[in-house]
Amino acid sequence: MAGFILARIPQAILVLLVVCFLSFLLFAFVGDPVAIMAGQDATLAQRAALRAALGLDKPFYVQFLLYLGRILHGDFGLSYRLGQPVLQLFAVRLPATIELSVTSALLALAVGVPMGVYTGIYRNSWLSRLFLAFSLIGVSLPTFLIGILLILVFSVWLSWLPSFGRGSVVHLGHFWTTGFLTLSGLKALILPAITLGLFQMTLIMRLVRAEMLEVMRSDYIRFAQARGLPKRVIYFGHALRNTLVPVITITGLQLGQIIAFSIVTETVFQWPGVGFLFVQSIAAADIPVLSAYLILMAFVFVLINLIVDLLYYAADPRLRIERRRPVAAR
Amino acid sequence: MSLLDVEKLSVAFPTRRGVLKALDNISFAIAAGEVLGVVGESGAGKSLTGAAIIGLLERPGQISGGRILFEGKRIDDLPQEEMRRIRGRRIGAIFQDPLTTLNPLYTVGRQLAETMQIHLGISGAEARRRAVGWLAQVGIPAPEERIDSYPHEFSGGMRQRVVIALALCAEPRLVIADEPTTALDVSIQAQIIALLKRLARERGTAVMLITHDMGVIAETADRVAVMYAGRIVELGPVARVIRNPAHPYTEGLMASIPTLEEKRGRLAQIEGAMPRLSAIPPGCPFSPRCPKVFARCTEERPELMLAGGTEAACWLFAPTLAEAAHERRGHG
Amino acid sequence: MSASAGQAPAERPPGIGAHPAGPIARFFDSDLWYNFRRSPVAVIAGAVAFLWIVGALFAPWLAPHDPFDLGSLSLSNSFLPPLPLKGSQWAFPLGTDDQGRDMLSAIMYGGRISLVVGFCSVLFAAIVGVSVGLIAGYGGGALDALLMRIADVQLTFPAILIALVVDGIVSAALHQLHEATEIDIIVFAIGISNWPQFARTVRGSTMVERGKDYVLAARVIGISGPRIMLTHILPNVLGPVLVIATINLAVAIVTEATLSFLGVGLPPTNPSLGTLINNGNSYLFSGQWWITIFPGLALVIMVLSINLLGDWLRDALNPRLS
Numbered sequence: 009m010a011g012f013i014l015a016r017i018p019q020a021i022l023v024l025l026v027v028c029f030l031s032f033l034l035f036a037f038v039g040d041p042v043a044i045m046a047g048q049d050a051t052l053a054q055r056a057a058l059r060a061a062l063g064l065d066k067p068f069y070v071q072f073l074l075y076l077g078r079i080l081h082g083d084f085g086l087s088y089r090l091g092q093p094v095l096q097l098f099a100v101r102l103p104a105t106i107e108l109s110v111t112s113a114l115l116a117l118a119v120g121v122p123m124g125v126y127t128g129i130y131r132n133s134w135l136s137r138l139f140l141a142f143s144l145i146g147v148s149l150p151t152f153l154i155g156i157l158l159i160l161v162f163s164v165w166l167s168w169l170p171s172f173g174r175g176s177v178v179h180l181g182h183f184w185t186t187g188f189l190t191l192s193g194l195k196a197l198i199l200p201a202i203t204l205g206l207f208q209m210t211l212i213m214r215l216v217r218a219e220m221l222e223v224m225r226s227d228y229i230r231f232a233q234a235r236g237l238p239k240r241v242i243y244f245g246h247a248l249r250n251t252l253v254p255v256i257t258i259t260g261l262q263l264g265q266i267i268a269f270s271i272v273t274e275t276v277f278q279w280p281g282v283g284f285l286f287v288q289s290i291a292a293a294d295i296p297v298l299s300a301y302l303i304l305m306a307f308v309f310v311l312i313n314l315i316v317d318l319l320y321y322a323a324d325p326r327l328r329i330e331r332r333r334p335v336a337a338r
Numbered sequence: 339m340s341l342l343d344v345e346k347l348s349v350a351f352p353t354r355r356g357v358l359k360a361l362d363n364i365s366f367a368i369a370a371g372e373v374l375g376v377v378g379e380s381g382a383g384k385s386l387t388g389a390a391i392i393g394l395l396e397r398p399g400q401i402s403g404g405r406i407l408f409e410g411k412r413i414d415d416l417p418q419e420e421m422r423r424i425r426g427r428r429i430g431a432i433f434q435d436p437l438t439t440l441n442p443l444y445t446v447g448r449q450l451a452e453t454m455q456i457h458l459g460i461s462g463a464e465a466r467r468r469a470v471g472w473l474a475q476v477g478i479p480a481p482e483e484r485i486d487s488y489p490h491e492f493s494g495g496m497r498q499r500v501v502i503a504l505a506l507c508a509e510p511r512l513v514i515a516d517e518p519t520t521a522l523d524v525s526i527q528a529q530i531i532a533l534l535k536r537l538a539r540e541r542g543t544a545v546m547l548i549t550h551d552m553g554v555i556a557e558t559a560d561r562v563a564v565m566y567a568g569r570i571v572e573l574g575p576v577a578r579v580i581r582n583p584a585h586p587y588t589e590g591l592m593a594s595i596p597t598l599e600e601k602r603g604r605l606a607q608i609e610g611a612m613p614r615l616s617a618i619p620p621g622c623p624f625s626p627r628c629p630k631v632f633a634r635c636t637e638e639r640p641e642l643m644l645a646g647g648t649e650a651a652c653w654l655f656a657p658t659l660a661e662a663a664h665e666r667r668g669h670g
Numbered sequence: 671m672s673a674s675a676g677q678a679p680a681e682r683p684p685g686i687g688a689h690p691a692g693p694i695a696r697f698f699d700s701d702l703w704y705n706f707r708r709s710p711v712a713v714i715a716g717a718v719a720f721l722w723i724v725g726a727l728f729a730p731w732l733a734p735h736d737p738f739d740l741g742s743l744s745l746s747n748s749f750l751p752p753l754p755l756k757g758s759q760w761a762f763p764l765g766t767d768d769q770g771r772d773m774l775s776a777i778m779y780g781g782r783i784s785l786v787v788g789f790c791s792v793l794f795a796a797i798v799g800v801s802v803g804l805i806a807g808y809g810g811g812a813l814d815a816l817l818m819r820i821a822d823v824q825l826t827f828p829a830i831l832i833a834l835v836v837d838g839i840v841s842a843a844l845h846q847l848h849e850a851t852e853i854d855i856i857v858f859a860i861g862i863s864n865w866p867q868f869a870r871t872v873r874g875s876t877m878v879e880r881g882k883d884y885v886l887a888a889r890v891i892g893i894s895g896p897r898i899m900l901t902h903i904l905p906n907v908l909g910p911v912l913v914i915a916t917i918n919l920a921v922a923i924v925t926e927a928t929l930s931f932l933g934v935g936l937p938p939t940n941p942s943l944g945t946l947i948n949n950g951n952s953y954l955f956s957g958q959w960w961i962t963i964f965p966g967l968a969l970v971i972m973v974l975s976i977n978l979l980g981d982w983l984r985d986a987l988n989p990r991l992s
Contacts, residue, residue: 023823023826026823034839144974144977144978144981145970145974147977148920148970148973148974148977149970149973150924150927150928150931150969150970150973151928152927152928152931152932152947153947153966153969153970156947156951156954156962156963156966157963157966159954160954160959160962160963164954164955164957164959171955226438227433227435227438227439228438228439228440228441228442230394230433230439231431231433231439231440231501231504232441233394233422233425234392234394234425234426234430234431234433234505235425235426235430235431235453235504235505235508236422236423236424236425236426236427236453236456236457236508237422237426237452237453237456238422238456239422241452241456246441246444249441249443249444250441250442250443253443264826264827264828265828265830267828268827268828268830268831268834269828269830271831271834271932272830272928272931272932275931275932287932287933287934290834290838290841290842290932290934291933291934293841293842295842298835298838298839298842302835305827305831306827309826309827310826313826323443324442324443325442325443325488325490326442326488326490
């Protein structure tokens with residue numbers, strides 16, 4: 009187990025380093041931070057002082073190492089646009105993004121997996137066909153359009169649910185704010201969570217269905233039938249368990265998709281999360297926020313991949329072979 | 339009364355280009371404790387016969403005629419749930435490739451215990467105790483330790499032993515073994531066959547042994563059914579069929595087996611290939627390849643008829659022609 | 671998998687084969703065309719996609735108005751509702767936007783831009799991906815390992831995020847922009863985000879083909895590596911590439927629309943469907959839903975028909991899966 013994790017750490021670190029380097033390049037080549045930070049009417053001496061203070065007069069690799077050092081201390085600089093520490097901007101917005109993404113992911117799994125199992129088992133029932141048609145439309149509907157349609161119907165026409173913001177939030181601990189504990193917070197979460205989860209839900213459904221069909225054709229399912237096991241045991245024990253292995257992998261990667269598309273959803277619903285901040289920062293070429301976001305995303309994705317690998321390991325005993333050696337053929 | 343009676347069974351596959359008859363009017367019986375060998379080339383319908391008996395025909399294949407009786411009761415038209423209770427409990431099955439027939443995510447002990455608990459209604463602890471016993475019976479060393487192993491931790495031969503244990507653990511009266519040794523190493527094949535034969539004899543379990551290996555049949559079976567293009571062309575006691583085959587196809591099959599006694603430069607071959615299901619000729623399906631073909635063979639379909647010590651579906655043994663045939667064989 | 675290219679001529683009756691048929695005649699004679707005609711979903715999707723493409727490509731000739739001709743716009747025509755509704759006009763069947771622009775014409779012109787961006791970025795991704803896949807699969811060794819590691823790392827991140835970041839960064843880096851470069855940038859950004867899929871598939875097929883006898887024979891008689899890749903291996907991996915390209919076209923169009931909706935992609939002066947939807951979004955609450963919904967509908971119809979065609983093509987080229 010420990011060896012399994014350790015083997016994956018070098019690559020994870022490599023990916024993080026590459027992304028850090030890319031976001032460092034952003035600083036080095038996009039815009040002149042001195043010109044931006046010092047303002048129009050700074051003297052040459054002031055500029056030189058700032059240049060030295062930022063370490064910009066040092067050799068390239070030293071600058072990179074200094075940059076890495078600052079990142080490790082949580083110093084991502086000041087936002088050009090808002091003039092606040094980037095770390096603080098993120099800390100305030102992260103809870104909103106996490107609550108939205110996790111809710112959407114759970115929604116997508118809780119609905120997508122059963123639908124996939126159902127359509128995989130009862131291939132030709134009318135309900136399966138309905139689910140499949142629905143999934144095809146779901147895959148073809150861009151996320152932002154789903155959001156707009158939901159707003160049009162439930163906010164503009166029916167006035168049932170809010171179309172923007174998080175509602176009222178409750179402070180938990182130092183910086184965490186949650187929308188789970190108030191009615192308006194929960195109401196505000198519904199439309200964004202559906203918007204963000206719908207695409208993934210249809211994707212998970214199609215994936216589970218395809219895997220289920222594949223597994224149902226396998227020899228061990230036929231053998232389980234030949235052993236006279238009841239359908240319930242075959243479907244939900246033998247077949248579903250084997251379907252889980254690829255489903256875990258892809259669902260894990262889908263979680264990454266959810267975080268990426270949270271940018272879109274947050275923009276549609278003006279959800280006060282890091283994705284909305286990111287879009288606003290792109291428009292303003294706010295490099296410190298952009299680079300910090302890149303590094304944060306890289307970290308999240310590396311973490312997701314690691315967790316996926318671990319779950320994979322837990323779900324498939326074939327990966328645990330180092331424990332015992334096979335009995336020799338006799 | 340026979341344990342299993344298959345009467346005029348036909349299996350059809352409806353396709354876009356018409357209905358294909360994969361099994362055409364086959365009849366045979368298996369007595370309690372008997373080992374019936376079923377031989378034929380691939381595509382002759384051997385495995386399909388097995389699948390039809392345990393009610394696991396793959397769609398769109400379906401039984402289109404005839405009936406199957408087990409212990410005197412019809413089982414081909416049973417509702418799914420009743421058929422499920424028979425599978426594993428009354429009729430067991432062994433599949434070809436042990437690498438793929440075991441669920442890779444469950445321990446062998448769990449798969450054994452689950453089968454016994456479902457069919458025999460015993461407790462989990464009892465099922466586990468018996469599972470260890472079964473592993474020991476099929477010759478797995480250190481069964482108490484190996485019971486919690488996953489299939490991938492066993493070799494191919496060991497896995498097939500586990501599959502045999504799974505097929506027999508609910509004490510069925512009949513086991514359908516579909517090419518149980520084909521996927522295994524030659525060195526292990528004999529052990530697996532011997533194991534199956536011993537366990538079946540000890541319990542009085544009948545076996546339907548499907549294989550394309552005449553050697554396995556010769557060693558194991560009491561009687562043999564020879565299949566060709568979805569039909570049974572010859573049926574009889576193993577010794578007679580091997581030593582004195584009646585049907586020209588069986589003759590060709592026997593001539594193509596290498597033996598230790600006769601050292602021939604080249605093995606005999608049957609010219610041509612088995613017809614595809616969509617192009618089975620009228621009359622006898624073997625007629626285009628048959629060295630002894632005559633007019634009636636291409637016109638009228640022969641059913642099984644007495645041919646010396648066996649039954650053969652060949653017009654050579656038609657009552658009116660029997661003399662002539664005898665004559666001819668004497669000359670041949 | 672890649673059978674269609676190699677087998678279609680062989681399956682033709684000898685009589686036809688005697689006459690060298692042109693590529694068009696050969697296409698209508700092929701299994702693919704036969705298969706297409708027999709699938710109602712594919713025919714409908716194909717017809718819709720065809721109409722859409724014609725409408726978009728010939729927008730300057732087919733559209734009732736020119737949405738870019740500022741002289742013809744009149745504010746008195748702004749916010750007209752679509753046809754059956756009260757206050758609508760026949761001249762503007764899908765209504766007008768805030769500036770009095772005809773929505774139908776704007777959608778046709780916008781669809782043109784969406785299509786061009788989609789096609790170009792898929793072409794770009796395909797050229798990069800196929801080249802990398804061929805080189806990695808044929809060359810093998812350290813180069814293969816390096817290229818595939820890069821693809822793996824990129825695949826760790828969602829394509830849309832990469833397109834968004836690349837587009838944002840390149841736009842920020844090239845500060846002063848004129849319109850042409852904005853389209854170039856978005857094509858580059860979307861293309862770059864999608865190449866690994868092509869590379870992976872082509873690499874896999876190339877490795878299979880490389881081991882086959884005909885490639886060995888070509889190597890033995892001294893044909894150069896690049897020539898073998900282009901004349902022998904490439905035609906055999908085109909089937910899967912076509913399937914990925916079709917599905918990717920839908921993805922690319924959605925990605926462009928998303929970027930433009932976020933205000934990162936194309937500017938209002940050169941609006942794609944995404945830009946139109948973004949523009950209309952501001953009027954959702956004041957009741958002018960058609961400014962958003964019709965471009966959105968046009969986008970969904972386009973993407974859905976391409977997706978359906980892609981699904982069909984995948985099944986048609988992979989009989990095993992159907």
